[in-house]
């Protein structure tokens with residue numbers, strides 16, 4: 063990449079290739095490039111600058127915007143709801159999050175509200191046993207909202223610090239499945255009117271532009287307030303979150319970097335933006 | 341969408357002209373953006389656009405057809421051609437035949453194993469599922485539960501982490517019970533995880549499966565090329581299964597993976613029910629990618 067005085071169409075093409083290859087998607091890539099061209103045209107960019115550094119700092123500011131900490135309940139259990147498409151990493155992230163909170167000295171309860179998929183309840187119970195966290199579960203095929211209700215009642219009675227509710231994977235194109243989400247919200251609010259304190263959309267770090275559609279649709283259905291990006295130990299850069307952050311204000315709280323309990327990190331916009339170009 | 345974008349590009353062209361380099365260039369930029377928005381890999385798009393550009397150049401603008409429609413037709417035909425022209429064969433020969441399912445975490449391998457087991461049971465084959473994922477919590481439980489729901493037996497062994505041994509014992513069981521087909525459900529893994537890829541190579545070299553199917557999420561982004569290339573180089577995959585087509589991902593990863601490996605897409609899945617499995621149709625995928 064060259065300094066500004068030598069920037070030409072091929073410089074912008076190279077930047078475009080880097081951003082698209084990192085899964086930022088066409089729209090936000092064009093926006094970033096247009097912004098840079100504009101800044102250059104009005105003399106805002108010094109001729110000694112590197113276009114990569116400029117682009118990185120633009121991305122950092124998109125990612126750092128509204129990056130508030132996790133919303134914690136100060137008068138009772140903090141309720142976290144995990145949602146997202148099939149296979150994104152919700153159950154695993156639930157386990158990792160519970161582990162981290164426990165390490166922080168908090169009391170945690172888990173709710174197995176994926177009552178649909180084969181062995182989903184067993185999978186979460188397995189995690190619960192591994193990290194020594196109790197799991198509220200019912201029978202396979204029972205009503206997910208009913209389990210959520212029981213879990214909230216239990217969280218209230220035990221006054222745990224955190225209740226994390228794991229839900230079934232679903233495609234946002236399935237209206238019937240998406241309608242289950244507001245139902246779960248209503249049921250949670252019977253015991254905790256202010257909950258969920260976070261509704262976390264779990265996104266697979268290797269997903270392309272579809273993650274933006276997931277953010278939109280899940281956002282509409284159950285008012286997503288937070289993002290977790292998984293599988294960033296893979297080759298994917300997870301650039302689609304730049305597109306998501308550009309369009310939505312909710313923070314990215316966690317990144318998943320593997321399959322073990324300790325493979326969860328808080329989101330760092332600086333590291334994330336740098337990694338896009340590495 | 342692409343048709344509208346192209347209509348705009350060509351609004352000054354009439355039935356007497358020939359598609360020239362300049363108006364092709366502008367049209368191809370629209371095609372490029374459409375394919376990138378569909379998650380087709382950056383390099384794959386450039387190759388594709390180069391090829392389509394050559395095909396469009398000098399084409400007479402037909403009096404009865406809008407130039408934009410002509411370009412869409414060339415693009416659609418080239419996409420369909422790249423997706424594969426005839427229905428891909430599945431190798432079910434062998435005593436027993438072996439299908440090995442590989443791919444990234446959460447792609448849909450375990451679920452697809454059950455769907456394939458159900459599909460071939462419907463074709464009067466005796467199928468045995470083999471639970472070779474010793475890593476993921478309750479993976480064996482998952483395959484066993486699926487097997488029960490479709491009344492297909494599942495071979496599992498919770499006493500050993502040795503995947504080759506589990507596969508061997510599954511095959512021995514299959515032979516002694518006269519099974520026609522064994523489907524090996526492998527754990528999800530990163531294509532860049534050399535140790536885990538090595539595990540797949542060991543299984544392949546020992547048992548020589550007639551089918552090694554890379555299972556990929558249709559929402560996979562730009563990593564599709566890296567994923568497909570790594571798995572293909574390591575295993576010489578025989579085909580690809582594309583999953584979660586009931587979502588609204590355009591599925592450009594399918595084009596990238598097909599182009600970079602040359603391997604056929606054999607099946608698609610579009611739901612969580614056991615019946616949500618179909619043989620791949622190239623024409624349908626081309627339309628979906630174009631949006």
Ligand SMILES: Nc1nc2c(ncn2[C@@H]2O[C@H](COP(=O)(O)OP(=O)(O)OP(=O)(O)O)[C@@H](O)[C@H]2O)c(=O)[nH]1
Pocket residue numbers: 146147148149150151152153154155176179182229230231232264292293294295296317318319320321325445446476528530
């Ligand atoms: N390498 C890696 N694998 C992950 C990560 N997070 C989850 N996985 C794996 O991804 C696969 C799917 O994870 P799950 O937690 O079952 O995903 P899910 O969203 O609960 O799936 P459904 O409930 O079926 O929709 C499993 O093999 C996990 O071990 C991660 O950060 N890195």
Ligand SMILES: Nc1nc2c(ncn2[C@@H]2O[C@H](COP(=O)(O)OP(=O)(O)OP(=O)(O)O)[C@@H](O)[C@H]2O)c(=O)[nH]1
Pocket residue numbers: 148149179231232233443444445446447448449450451452473476479526527528529555583584585586587609610611612616
């Ligand atoms: N909507 C939809 N969901 C699917 C499809 N195929 C699989 N799934 C779901 O995707 C999730 C992951 O499927 P699995 O079969 O567990 O994926 P896997 O590749 O075996 O995952 P790992 O073993 O962890 O690597 C589950 O919730 C499945 O029910 C599909 O075609 N459509």
Ligand SMILES: [Mg+2]
Pocket residue numbers: 152153154176182229230231
């Ligand atoms: Mg789950």
Ligand SMILES: [Mg+2]
Pocket residue numbers: 449450451473479526527528
């Ligand atoms: Mg599996």
